[in-house]
Amino acid sequence: MAAGIAKTPIHALSHGSNEFFLVAIIIAKQSPRTISMKSDGSSRSVWNFTLRDSPAHYINVSFWGSPEFMENMARTFHIGDIVDIVKAKATYARDQDANFMPNVTSPLVLRMSEGISEMCLHTEQDCAELVRLLRLPTRPIEARVTLADIHHNSQALQGKYVNLLVVVSSVGAVRQINTKRERQIECREVEMMDNSCATCLTLQIWDSEVIYQADNWKRRETVLFIADVKLDWNNYRKRICAAVTGRTVITENPDCPEAIQQRNHARTAPTVAVAILDHLATNFADPASISTVMSCNTVYSKAVSGEFGDSFTALVYAAVIEFDLDGIYPLTATKCLQCQQLVDDSVGLCMNSECPVSSGLERPVTERIFDLRVSLADHTGSLDKCRMSSSAAAHMLNCTPDDFDLMSLDAKTALKWQYLFHRCASRLVILPATNNRHSPLLSIVAIEKVSLTEYAEKLPMY
Numbered sequence: 001m002a003a004g005i006a007k008t009p010i011h012a013l014s015h016g017s018n019e020f021f022l023v024a025i026i027i028a029k030q031s032p033r034t035i036s037m038k039s040d041g042s043s044r045s046v047w048n049f050t051l052r053d054s055p056a057h058y059i060n061v062s063f064w065g066s067p068e069f070m071e072n073m074a075r076t077f078h079i080g081d082i083v084d085i086v087k088a089k090a091t092y093a094r095d096q097d098a099n100f101m102p103n104v105t106s107p108l109v110l111r112m113s114e115g116i117s118e119m120c121l122h123t124e125q126d127c128a129e130l131v132r133l134l135r136l137p138t139r140p141i142e143a144r145v146t147l148a149d150i151h152h153n154s155q156a157l158q159g160k161y162v163n164l165l166v167v168v169s170s171v172g173a174v175r176q177i178n179t180k181r182e183r184q185i186e187c188r189e190v191e192m193m194d195n196s197c198a199t200c201l202t203l204q205i206w207d208s209e210v211i212y213q214a215d216n217w218k219r220r221e222t223v224l225f226i227a228d229v230k231l232d233w234n235n236y237r238k239r240i241c242a243a244v245t246g247r248t249v250i251t252e253n254p255d256c257p258e259a260i261q262q263r264n265h266a267r268t269a270p271t272v273a274v275a276i277l278d279h280l281a282t283n284f285a286d287p288a289s290i291s292t293v294m295s296c297n298t299v300y301s302k303a304v305s306g307e308f309g310d311s312f313t314a315l316v317y318a319a320v321i322e323f324d325l326d327g328i329y330p331l332t333a334t335k336c337l338q339c340q341q342l343v344d345d346s347v348g349l350c351m352n353s354e355c356p357v358s359s360g361l362e363r364p365v366t367e368r369i370f371d372l373r374v375s376l377a378d379h380t381g382s383l384d385k386c387r388m389s390s391s392a393a394a395h396m397l398n399c400t401p402d403d404f405d406l407m408s409l410d411a412k413t414a415l416k417w418q419y420l421f422h423r424c425a426s427r428l429v430i431l432p433a434t435n436n437r438h439s440p441l442l443s444i445v446a447i448e449k450v451s452l453t454e455y456a457e458k459l460p461m462y
């Protein structure tokens with residue numbers, strides 16, 4: 001290193017410092033932006049990135065130079081590189097910097113210029129502790145919102161920046177998009193999940209560094225703490241989406257117990273809609289808590305309106321108009337308890353390629369369940385082929401799936417007439433239709449016969 005300048009940590013820098021060198025790890029990085037100079041028509045580029053050298057200290061850097069030079073620098077250095085910085089100047093960050101750069105702990109920003117400042121990879125093996133900083137989130141892990149919060153408050157959260165702790169559910173291919181100015185840019189979408197709800201959130205990435213970083217993300221395995229992701233309504237998808245901006249910092253596999261919890265949940269959480277609904281219905285703690293009365297028509301309208309990304313519940317007073325207990329279709333099935341999907345009884349093993357059982361990671365555990373459909377109708381309309389949760393069916397029929405299989409046809413017919421064309425109170429969990437799921441899914445989690453008096457009292461007008 002040059003004589004006369006000392007290695008200085010980020011926390012010891014002050015406004016005007018320039019006689020120092022710094023060793024730190026890159027934790028965030030953006031693509032360079034090119035700005036046309038009004039004075040002489042030339043262009044200059046600025047490349048922003050973020051350095052960290054201790055758990056509590058991180059700082060933004062603005063590196064200025066010719067467009068070619070800055071492109072080259074940005075291609076050379078990546079998130080996770082430990083770098084030596086020489087001849088940078090520390091100055092107070094300006095308020096407008098906050099719009100383009102991550103929120104950091106240092107009140108300063110390092111300004112660097114082509115031809116004056118130097119940046120190179122740190123070659124000595126004396127910085128193991130810096131590598132660990134890559135797994136420390138830049139915000140308190142508690143300062144986050146869940147995907148359920150986002151889907152339930154999507155109106156209020158439009159345009160807001162939030163922090164997320166999520167697991168990668170799927171990583172899309174890199175797409176080339178033509179902009180209005182006939183420039184080609186790259187875009188990649190990543191679906192994210194967490195343990196708060198069954199609906200994923202799409203993360204849109206336009207930044208080449210993060211697009212490249214996402215190559216290493218593994219579905220249902222990589223946990224991300226994302227600081228300052230921007231939420232916006234997506235007109236095409238008709239739902240709220242998140243986008244990586246210049247302010248965003250992504251911490252991969254953060255080192256905290258909450259991340260382990262999320263990963264454990266993601267490994268076995270169902271992703272197929274039917275399995276999600278079944279999982280919701282089976283784990284519905286207290287069906288009696290479902291008390292919002294709705295007519296069949298209201299349930300159906302809400303379920304197809306596109307306003308509700310996540311599930312909702314309803315108490316419906318309606319008659320059972322279809323209940324095919326003595327038909328030709330099997331009404332019991334075997335379910336894989338790892339992925340919640342049905343197992344083909346002739347094979348006996350879960351064949352879902354995404355299930356940890358089929359990849360040999362988990363031992364097969366199955367359960368016999370009821371697989372019943374019921375149609376309901378009131379004066380406003382009908383709800384056709386609602387699934388019935390296995391426990392609701394067992395309660396209604398007062399037997400287990402195995403008992404049911406052994407029953408005579410006459411006994412099944414008699415059982416059917418105990419409910420068919422009777423007025424019932426049904427408690428439902430509904431997964432509304434989305435762009436990917438054209439019809440809503442309905443599951444009855446509890447059903448009981450009601451008297452005419454109660455029915456007439458509770459039945460809504462519309």
Ligand SMILES: [Zn+2]
Binds near residue numbers: 351352355358
């Ligand atoms: Zn399975």
